[in-house]
Amino acid sequence: MKFPGIPQNEEERLKSLYMIDLLDTRDDERFERLTRIGQRLFQVPVAVINLIDRDRQWTLACQGLSGREMKRDISFCAHAILQEEPLIISDARLDERFHDNPLVTGEPFIRFYAGYPVHLPDGAVVGTLCLVNSEPRNFTADDVASLKDLACIVEDEFQVINMAMTDSLTDIPNRRGFYHSGEKRFREYQQSDSAFSILYFDLDKFKPINDMWGHAEGDEVLRVFSAQLRQLMGPKDVIGRLGGDEFAVLLASGKEPLVFQNRLHENLNVWNQQSGKPYNINYSYGVINSRSGKFSSLMEMIKESDSVMYSEKRRKKLG
Numbered sequence: 001m002k003f004p005g006i007p008q009n010e011e012e013r014l015k016s017l018y019m020i021d022l023l024d025t026r027d028d029e030r031f032e033r034l035t036r037i038g039q040r041l042f043q044v045p046v047a048v049i050n051l052i053d054r055d056r057q058w059t060l061a062c063q064g065l066s067g068r069e070m071k072r073d074i075s076f077c078a079h080a081i082l083q084e085e086p087l088i089i090s091d092a093r094l095d096e097r098f099h100d101n102p103l104v105t106g107e108p109f110i111r112f113y114a115g116y117p118v119h120l121p122d123g124a125v126v127g128t129l130c131l132v133n134s135e136p137r138n139f140t141a142d143d144v145a146s147l148k149d150l151a152c153i154v155e156d157e158f159q160v161i162n163m164a165m166t167d168s169l170t171d172i173p174n175r176r177g178f179y180h181s182g183e184k185r186f187r188e189y190q191q192s193d194s195a196f197s198i199l200y201f202d203l204d205k206f207k208p209i210n211d212m213w214g215h216a217e218g219d220e221v222l223r224v225f226s227a228q229l230r231q232l233m234g235p236k237d238v239i240g241r242l243g244g245d246e247f248a249v250l251l252a253s254g255k256e257p258l259v260f261q262n263r264l265h266e267n268l269n270v271w272n273q274q275s276g277k278p279y280n281i282n283y284s285y286g287v288i289n290s291r292s293g294k295f296s297s298l299m300e301m302i303k304e305s306d307s308v309m310y311s312e313k314r315r316k317k318l319g
């Protein structure tokens with residue numbers, strides 16, 4: 001059995017996958033509907049939309065299978081995301097990559113497989129729309145064209161989700177997107193009693209930048225700061241622009257907020273020194289740790305970190 005390779009842009013691909021926050025979700029009718037159409041259209045017992053995580057495959061929607069998760073190293077779809085064209089296997093028993101794969105030698109006894117890569121709006125390949133049969137089958141050029149059309153509809157749904165959850169200026173989650181993902185992570189960590197932190201940021205002297213050098217320059221400041229946050233975020237972190245020049249970061253369990261803040265400060269210092277701009281990007285921030293009190297919601301933590309941040313901002317003005 002041949003193990004699937006790793007895309008060259010794997011870390012960026014995973015960041016995009018985590019930001020759309022579809023892993024570990026199920027029963028989303030917009031995607032289930034498409035797998036039902038695929039099952040009927042191609043007359044196959046199994047039609048699936050799979051997402052490829054770092055070490056696993058997560059089934060976002062499926063017809064004909066009960067399991068939702070499997071190891072990435074035996075996934076057919078993990079091979080399919082490595083190419084732009086569909087991966088078509090007429091009989092897996094005759095393919096040296098898969099003939100001894102446990103999905104071929106055991107349940108569901110895959111013989112025929114057709115997987116079309118699906119992309120997020122930023123171009124990241126996150127998984128496939130795939131068809132499976134326990135009987136060998138030929139797949140015509142017309143079949144491939146129809147599978148591509150269906151995969152494009154999956155991508156259209158990704159686009160709709162992305163538009164609703166993403167700030168169009170900075171390309172990071174907007175307020176809605178941050179709370180959608182953040183509340184999910186908040187509940188997860190509360191239930192497991194894991195420590196996590198909230199960092200709340202407000203850019204210093206942002207209005208004067210807009211007033212003196214124009215809104216285009218102000219927009220560039222917001223994009224630069226957002227890019228710095230995205231560069232530092234980890235797989236389970238959640239970042240977002242909550243409005244105007246205010247940003248929030250939910251740092252996953254076990255991470256030290258001071259380390260994050262120090263790295264952000266260092267990176268922005270480098271940018272300020274090299275940008276050639278007539279201004280610097282500076283910020284005030286507040287930090288709240290989940291251990292500092294019992295919070296009933298992410299919103300409550302955000303409000304508390306907001307208060308801490310404004311205390312620092314007032315201190316700067318007095319100083």
